Amino acid sequence: MDNPFFTRGFLGKKRDQLADRLPPGQYKEEDFPVLSAGPTPAISLEEWRFTIRGLVNASKTWDWQEFQALPSMSFTKDIHCVTKWSKLDTHWQGVSIDTLLSYVEISPKALFVKAYCYGGYTTNIPLADLTQEKAFIAYQFEGQPLAAEHGGPARLVVPHLYFWKSAKWIQGLQLMDQNRPGFWENFGYHMYGDPWKEQRYQGD
Amino acid sequence: MNDNASISWQLATVKDIRVENATVKTFTLSLSHWVAHLAGQYYDIRLTAPDGYQAQRSYSVASEPGQVGEIQLTIENLAEGEVSSFMHEVVEIGDQLEVRGPIGKYFVWQPKRKEPLLLVGGGSGVVPLMAILRHRAAVGAMNYTKLLYSVRSPEHLIYAEELRKMQQEGERLAIHLTYTRSIPEQWAGYQRRVDRAILEELLHTYPETPLAYLCGPDSFVEQVAVHLVNIGLPTASILTERFGPSGS
Numbered sequence: 352m353d354n355p356f357f358t359r360g361f362l363g364k365k366r367d368q369l370a371d372r373l374p375p376g377q378y379k380e381e382d383f384p385v386l387s388a389g390p391t392p393a394i395s396l397e398e399w400r401f402t403i404r405g406l407v408n409a410s411k412t413w414d415w416q417e418f419q420a421l422p423s424m425s426f427t428k429d430i431h432c433v434t435k436w437s438k439l440d441t442h443w444q445g446v447s448i449d450t451l452l453s454y455v456e457i458s459p460k461a462l463f464v465k466a467y468c469y470g471g472y473t474t475n476i477p478l479a480d481l482t483q484e485k486a487f488i489a490y491q492f493e494g495q496p497l498a499a500e501h502g503g504p505a506r507l508v509v510p511h512l513y514f515w516k517s518a519k520w521i522q523g524l525q526l527m528d529q530n531r532p533g534f535w536e537n538f539g540y541h542m543y544g545d546p547w548k549e550q551r552y553q554g555d
Numbered sequence: 556m557n558d559n560a561s562i563s564w565q566l567a568t569v570k571d572i573r574v575e576n577a578t579v580k581t582f583t584l585s586l587s588h589w590v591a592h593l594a595g596q597y598y599d600i601r602l603t604a605p606d607g608y609q610a611q612r613s614y615s616v617a618s619e620p621g622q623v624g625e626i627q628l629t630i631e632n633l634a635e636g637e638v639s640s641f642m643h644e645v646v647e648i649g650d651q652l653e654v655r656g657p658i659g660k661y662f663v664w665q666p667k668r669k670e671p672l673l674l675v676g677g678g679s680g681v682v683p684l685m686a687i688l689r690h691r692a693a694v695g696a697m698n699y700t701k702l703l704y705s706v707r708s709p710e711h712l713i714y715a716e717e718l719r720k721m722q723q724e725g726e727r728l729a730i731h732l733t734y735t736r737s738i739p740e741q742w743a744g745y746q747r748r749v750d751r752a753i754l755e756e757l758l759h760t761y762p763e764t765p766l767a768y769l770c771g772p773d774s775f776v777e778q779v780a781v782h783l784v785n786i787g788l789p790t791a792s793i794l795t796e797r798f799g800p801s802g803s
Contacts, residue, residue: 356566356603356653360645363604365637376601376611378637385773385797388661390780390790435611470790500777538660539562552658554561 372429373437374546380436385500388534392470392499392520399504401488402523403451406461411454412523415504419490421446426487428510430517431546443508445489448481448524461526465533466507469520474533475542476509476516478526485511488521513544513551562655563588564601569650570625575713579679580643581617581629584654591620594690595663595683595768595796598628598656600638612638615682615770615796616657619689626656629713631679662768662796664690670766670792671699673757675749675779677771678706683796684770685714688721688728699765701729701757705749705775708737731757749775751782758786770796 367379396415404410413421425444431437457478464481467473480486486509490497497503502519509516515535536542541550549555567584574580594616601611618627632643646652664672664687672691674684681704688702706712712732722730733745733753745753758765767783769776776797783793 355607356651357605358602358641358652359650361602361604361610361641363602363606363608363610363637365635365640366608366610370608376609378610385777387795387797389795390784390793391777392790434613500773535661539658552562 369439372439374431375549377431377435377437377546380438383438383501384432384434384436386432386434386515387500387519388472389470394469394499394504394520396504400523401451401505401521403455403526404523405465405526406458406528407526408456408458411451418446418488418505422450424484424487426489426508426510428508430508430510430514433513433515433540433544433551437546442493443487443489444491444494445487445505445508447484447487449484451488451524452482457526460528463527463530465525465527465531466516466518467522467525468518469522472518472520472534474516474518475530475536476512477530477543480509480512481524485509511545513541513546515540516544562658564653564655567626567652567654569646569648569652572646572648575629576710578632578643578711579629579713580632581627582642582646583618583625583627584652585625586654589624589626590657591623592616592626592657593660593663593665594619594686596657596659596686597683598626598654599658600628600642601653601655602638602641603653610637610641612636613658615686617682617685617689619686619693621690621693629679629682629685662770662794664766664768666690666694666696668766669698671761671763672701673761673765673767674700674702675754675767675769675771676702676704677749677775677779678711679713680769680771680775680796680798681706681713682770684768685717687768688725691728692721692725697727699727699762700725701731703731703733703749703753703757705733705735705771707735709734709739710737749779749782751786754779754782755786758788764788764792767793768796769793771798773797 402412490505507518571583597615614628617629
């Protein structure tokens, strides 16, 4: 809007002390709300697989035991949901995407990734946003196995983008040459989703 | 889905405020740039302080799309709610508010969908389901439809009178309430949290697999969704909209 608008009577007294750590339009949440479009899928560790496919020399798949044997890291990150809540200093344990990608040879044409999931969910992310320890596959949250409603057995975590990009119930990453919209991106959400630029919806 | 137009902020004028119950009000907003929404969609409200600080929240539209030029948002006053408490305690008729929408293209119902509908709402989760019921009634849709509305007590009901009227006049429509804490005198209906037995009983009479719309607090939606999956509803037929842990 061209003219600055102020809401009559609104002083923002309830703003958080840590407001500088909150992207525009976000508030601090102590709980961990659940957001998903449908029922929570039940995935047994026996049937669980994680695959990297697409523009790589050969697909690579891990089962649960093999995945647990990979070098893991702990991460402390702030997360930001497009529905306006942010949660600060969340603790995760998982495998960095760099580690996973070191098992394949990536085609120079690969610029984007489709994260695909048990239950059918997908989301699209530029490959560069998943590397250099910016993203990981997490299987623990706050010292506990990741709960099913929060994406367990394992979810993608890309903390610098809105949290719908951190796909729950992750099944694999498909490397692509083009940026193809995933589930929420097809329903009007932003293709990239930078919370600091408030890229919530298409056109933001 | 194919339009790339941005959803811009616009000024809305508060035309009416209706008290639904002790903690819930419905705000009728006149929009400068109104477009017809889909039943189930929501709007964002943004509040701006004199120093530039802003707070935003999303609220489901309660009204049906045929109400040209305006929308109704039904808002529960949450104790810690930065925007909801402002809406309840400060906003008056005639005030201007920044809003944008309609948003959300998944948790929606359009009359071209002819499947039966099972709507399950917990607490103020009934709001987007009410938009669906109002839209269904306004266009004369005949989808076999049931609403299961879980609420703590009669005092916590929203839209009680309108739901009663809908139940009397609606065709192929049944409204079921379940009270989870205090029960009115001579109440013969459900009086427990939504469980598998209630859902099986309601689903028993459906002519074909319904589309299920679930809205309410996280735990409520999670439990109802699991029951429906266990009963055998295809996951693709179960649409969920969840909000924070507060609520029923």
